[in-house]
Amino acid sequence: MTARMPNPAIVAGPEVIPALLGVAGAVKNTGVPEATINLIYLRASQINGSSWNVHKHAADLKAAGESDERISTVAAWRETPFFTPEERAALALAEAATRLSDRQGDAVSDEVWAEAAKYFSDQQLAGILLATGLSNLWHRLIPTTRQAAGPVAG
Template identity: 50%
Template sequence: MDPRITNPAGLLPDAVKAVNLLYRAGHSAGVPDTVLELVHLRASQINGCAPCVDAGARAMRKTGETDDRMFTVAVWRETPYFTEPERAALALAEAATRMADTPDAVPDAVWADAAKHFTEEQLAAIVLWIATTNFFNRINVTTRQQAPQTWA
């Protein structure tokens, strides 16, 4: 499958500025990078965004993430590899990504569990990061962006 257009953000320079601001904001609240990478990877898997899944796995590898965790994000509930805060963030990422799948898009129980592990500012950053990931997923899937062909 060929991309429909080249990188849309590259075609619109103001978009790059906005994306950089979102990135900085999402990483400014003290949420561990591993949590942000996990929610990015999980939302990207759900949305079928090949370049984001690829980029997420590469980023996780750079932070020293283990293969056990990288390869089992899609089945995080059935593995022992994730901490309670990470599980809460993953549940929030799934709920916020699958909003159309249920009338109660982000159930109170999911939010309450995340709130047990993260401050209000950290929750804001996680929600922003999930939304930013979904933003990229929708652009990449719509324009059929491809993952790189080789791993460095």
């Protein structure tokens, strides 16, 4: 696969990457466990078919000490014993927020929201939503411009 252009977040100007990294840093300060945030990043990347992001976030999880079982089964988290109830609630919310157009009416059901709200404060829910939104932003940039999976440039 040949990239259509360099990463648009770099091409757009020198202030874009620091701004996006600033949002990512702020997400880390919302009280959501870092492992949960990284699982959200990986799952949203899988849903959106962003090979660059799947590769990156799987590597990030591995570097953070996550088990191969958890990394390799994120796409099937409902059918595995490797995730906590809190992680399951966060993944369900992230999936619903990523697949907004897959549902008629209420894109994120009351049941999904209530389950997440059992485990997370409003600040943490905001962190989950910001992580999901940021991840989905990258998934609009990276696949559209055909950025290949592999080492991060620069």
